[in-house]
Amino acid sequence: MSALEIFSLHQSELSPGFQIGRALPQRQLRRIGAWAFLDHIGPVELRPGLGMKVHSHPHIGLQTFTWMVAGEIEHHDSLGYRQTIRPGEINLMTSGDGIAHTETSVGTSGRMHAAQLWLALPAHKKDTAAAFEHHQQLPQIVGNGWQTTLLVGEWLGQQSPVAVHTPLIAVDVLAQVDCHSSFKLNPVFEYGILPMEGELHVNGELVPTGSLAYLGTGHSSMQLQAAAHSRALVIGGEPLEEELIVWWNFIARSQAEIEQARADWEAQSARYGELGQLGEAWLHAPEITATLKSSGSNQR
Numbered sequence: 042m043s044a045l046e047i048f049s050l051h052q053s054e055l056s057p058g059f060q061i062g063r064a065l066p067q068r069q070l071r072r073i074g075a076w077a078f079l080d081h082i083g084p085v086e087l088r089p090g091l092g093m094k095v096h097s098h099p100h101i102g103l104q105t106f107t108w109m110v111a112g113e114i115e116h117h118d119s120l121g122y123r124q125t126i127r128p129g130e131i132n133l134m135t136s137g138d139g140i141a142h143t144e145t146s147v148g149t150s151g152r153m154h155a156a157q158l159w160l161a162l163p164a165h166k167k168d169t170a171a172a173f174e175h176h177q178q179l180p181q182i183v184g185n186g187w188q189t190t191l192l193v194g195e196w197l198g199q200q201s202p203v204a205v206h207t208p209l210i211a212v213d214v215l216a217q218v219d220c221h222s223s224f225k226l227n228p229v230f231e232y233g234i235l236p237m238e239g240e241l242h243v244n245g246e247l248v249p250t251g252s253l254a255y256l257g258t259g260h261s262s263m264q265l266q267a268a269a270h271s272r273a274l275v276i277g278g279e280p281l282e283e284e285l286i287v288w289w290n291f292i293a294r295s296q297a298e299i300e301q302a303r304a305d306w307e308a309q310s311a312r313y314g315e316l317g318q319l320g321e322a323w324l325h326a327p328e329i330t331a332t333l334k335s336s337g338s339n340q341r
């Protein structure tokens with residue numbers, strides 16, 4: 042795939058009444074590099090009764106990555122980390138073989154806006170120790186009217202401190218004025234561009250609000266054009282050449298692994314850490330009703 046492809050986000054409910062736009066996975070686009078999941082949260086005005094409240098739930102085989110643009114979310118996990126994430130900050134949780142967490146919006150008014158992603162752990166790191174990182178300081182690159190924040194990876198000689206396990210990049214791109222310029226790309230990476238505020242043109246093609254643009258490998262640059270105050274998230278990575286099963290909150294390589302992870306969670310097993318601290322409420326896993334299918338990378 043070399044030309045730009047545009048995918049529509051799917052509306053989904055994260056907690057009762059709280060809608061998000063799901064950009065990944067898509068039927069025709071399972072992942073971008075190791076980025077296997079992407080929710081665009083908001084922008085939404087919170088009010089009493091409308092907020093984000095995700096009770097205790099488990100993860101295996103991935104890292105959860107939260108980038109906060111507006112508002113605050115409190116993260117609490119079964120390793121004992123309790124961390125409020127604020128605008129301009131990143132939370133990164135590594136599940137390894139098992140972790141659980143809760144996520145709750147802070148306050149009952151004001152704007153909430155964020156992106157939440159999962160990164161598949163490669164096979165040799167899938168059982169790495171569970172961990173949690175919080176980052177407040179990220180490299181900023183300002184020029185040509187853009188204010189960019191390097192969230193993950195290496196770009197224009199800068200390096201993000203966020204620890205990931207495959208070659209990846211994530212950049213928050215904010216147009217301070219009306220902008221049109223060329224952005225350097227790594228030709229061995231595939232890329233996704235998500236408009237977060239406003240819309241933009243990629244290589245002359247409109248990428249509307251509520252969509253995700255995909256650009257395959259083989260490009261050393263792209264043209265970005267955006268009106269003042271537009272914001273986009275650019276993600277990319279080396280295609281992860283593994284067959285993965287993404288089911289509920291788990292990423293694994295066989296149905297047996299998923300079934301075991303599900304059974305352990307339903308038994309509230311110590312595999313998932315100290316669950317008692319996360320409160321009484323927890324999310325049950327759905328039943329597995331069919332043979333689970335794995336998917337490879339998008340290179341065909």
Ligand code: MN
Nearest residue numbers: 098100105142
């Ligand atoms: Mn989660």
